[in-house]
Amino acid sequence: MVWKITKPLWKLLRRRNRHPIQYRNSEFSYTVEWPRFWKTSRTKLLVEGWCFLLNHRELAGVRAQIGGKVYPAQYGIKRPDLTREGSDFPAARNSGFSVEVPVISGRSILQLEAIEEGDEWYCFAEREIVRDATKAIDEVPLPPSRLMVAVAGHDDDDEFRRSRISGPKQMLKDLAIAGIDVGQIADVLDFGCGCGRFLAGWLVLQTHMRLYGCDYNPELVRWCDANLPGVSVRENQLGKPLPYPPGSFDLIYLISVMTHLTLREQQQLVSEFRRAVRAGGYVYVTFHGEPFYEQLFARVENGEEQFRRTGFLIGADEKEGTNDCWTLQSPENVIDLFQGFTLIKHFRASERGPTDVGSWQDSMIFQAKAFSNGTATATAGCRNT
Numbered sequence: 435m436v437w438k439i440t441k442p443l444w445k446l447l448r449r450r451n452r453h454p455i456q457y458r459n460s461e462f463s464y465t466v467e468w469p470r471f472w473k474t475s476r477t478k479l480l481v482e483g484w485c486f487l488l489n490h491r492e493l494a495g496v497r498a499q500i501g502g503k504v505y506p507a508q509y510g511i512k513r514p515d516l517t518r519e520g521s522d523f524p525a526a527r528n529s530g531f532s533v534e535v536p537v538i539s540g541r542s543i544l545q546l547e548a549i550e551e552g553d554e555w556y557c558f559a560e561r562e563i564v565r566d567a568t569k570a571i572d573e574v575p576l577p578p579s580r581l582m583v584a585v586a587g588h589d590d591d592d593e594f595r596r597s598r599i600s601g602p603k604q605m606l607k608d609l610a611i612a613g614i615d616v617g618q619i620a621d622v623l624d625f626g627c628g629c630g631r632f633l634a635g636w637l638v639l640q641t642h643m644r645l646y647g648c649d650y651n652p653e654l655v656r657w658c659d660a661n662l663p664g665v666s667v668r669e670n671q672l673g674k675p676l677p678y679p680p681g682s683f684d685l686i687y688l689i690s691v692m693t694h695l696t697l698r699e700q701q702q703l704v705s706e707f708r709r710a711v712r713a714g715g716y717v718y719v720t721f722h723g724e725p726f727y728e729q730l731f732a733r734v735e736n737g738e739e740q741f742r743r744t745g746f747l748i749g750a751d752e753k754e755g756t757n758d759c760w761t762l763q764s765p766e767n768v769i770d771l772f773q774g775f776t777l778i779k780h781f782r783a784s785e786r787g788p789t790d791v792g793s794w795q796d797s798m799i800f801q802a803k804a805f806s807n808g809t810a811t812a813t814a815g816c817r818n819t
C-alpha cells in the first residue's frame with residue numbers, strides 16, 4: 435500500500451536524477467550574439483554566439499533545434515576577444531558557434547544545445563522566433579503582367595499577391611481536414627506551376643518542405659528559375675514522362691491544370707504521377723465541377739446530354755494546355771481517372787464556395803496505393819515512349 439503511493443513520486447525523482455546534465459550558472463557560460471532581433475521576415479536565420487564550460491572540461495559540439503529538426507552548428511570558432519593574457523578559461527579561445535536555421539511563418543521556438551564527449555545534449559538557450567509571412571511574400575517579385583494573365587487570367591497585382599499566400603494556406607487546411615500530417619510531407623511538386631504563384635507562398639510558409647515545380651511552358655520555367663531561389667523548377671513536355679525518378683514526391687498538386695487538358699493527356703499524366711509519387715503519397719487536384727455546369731454546357735452543342743452520358747466535356751482541345759482549352763468533368767470521371775489512387779477527400783465548391791485554390795473549382799485529394807509487387811516503379815503510359 436505504501437509502495438503504491440510512493441511509486442509515482444519515486445518514478446518522478448528517478449527521471450529527474452537521470453537528466454543528463456544540469457550545469458550551474460558557475461559552470462556554463464554563453465552568449466547568443468546574433469540575430470539582434472527575433473522578429474523577422476526572413477526564411478532563414480543565422481544564429482551566432484559563443485559557449486564554453488567554466489569547469490575546465492571541454493564541449494564537443496553545439497546544435498540548434500527548431501520545428502522538431504536538428505541543425506548541427508559549426509563549433510570551435512576562434513574568439514580571441516574572449517581571452518585575456520593569463521586567462522583562467524582557455525576553452526573560451528575556440529568557443530564560437532554559428533548555425534543557419536530555417537524559419538517557418540508564425541511563432542516557433544529555437545533551442546540551442548551543447549554536448550560533452552560521450553554525454554547527452556544539454557539545452558543552454560531558448561528563443562522565440564516570430565516570422566511575419568505577409569512581409570516576406572512581398573520580397574518575392576511579381577511576374578510581368580503578360581505571364582500573370584497567361585496563368586491566372588488577370589493582371590491584378592494585389593489579387594495575385596494575396597492568393598500566393600492564401601492558396602497554400604487553403605491547401606494546408608484541406609490536407610489537415612483530410613487527416614494528413616503535413617509534417618510528414620518532405621518533397622512537394624507543383625505540377626503546371628505557371629509563374630510560381632503558389633510556390634512563392636510555400637517558400638514563405640513551409641520551409642521544411644523541399645519544393646519542386648514543373649511546367650511545359652519554358653518562359654514560365656525561366657521566370658521561376660530566376661525569381662524563386664530555393665525551388666527546383668523544370669520543364670516537362672506534353673505526352674512525355676516527367677523528368678523525375680520514381681518515388682520522388684510525398685505530394686503532387688495541380689491547380690487549374692486538368693481544366694485545360696484532353697482526357698488522353700490527363701490519363702498519361704496520372705500514370706506518371708503514380709510513378710513519381712511515393713506509395714502512400716498524395717495528389718491534390720482541382721477540376722471544374724458543378725458551379726461550371728450551366729455555363730460550359732452552353733458552349734457545346736448537346737453539351738449537357740454529352741456530359742451526362744460520358745462525364746466529360748471539352749472545348750478548344752486543339753489548344754490543349756492553354757487557358758483557351760477548357761474541360762468539365764464529373765467527380766466519378768475524375769475518380770475513374772486516378773487509377774492506382776484512393777480518393778481521400780472531395781471538396782465541392784458548390785458547398786464551400788470559392789477559395790484561393792482554383793476559385794470555384796472542386797478539389798480532390800488522392801492517396802497512392804502501393805504497387806502490387808511492392809515497388810514504386812510503374813510503366814509510364816506516355817504516348818511518345
Ligand SMILES: C[S@@+](CC[C@H](N)C(=O)[O-])C[C@H]1O[C@@H](n2cnc3c(N)ncnc32)[C@H](O)[C@@H]1O
Pocket residue numbers: 584585586625626627628629630631632648649650651654670671672673688689690691694695699754755756757
Ligand atoms: C491556368 S494555369 C495555372 C498555373 C498555376 N497552377 C496557378 O494556379 O497559378 C495552367 C498551367 O498549367 C501549365 N500546363 C498545362 N498543361 C501542362 C502539361 N501537360 N504539363 C505541364 N504544364 C502544363 C500551363 O503552362 C500553365 O502554366
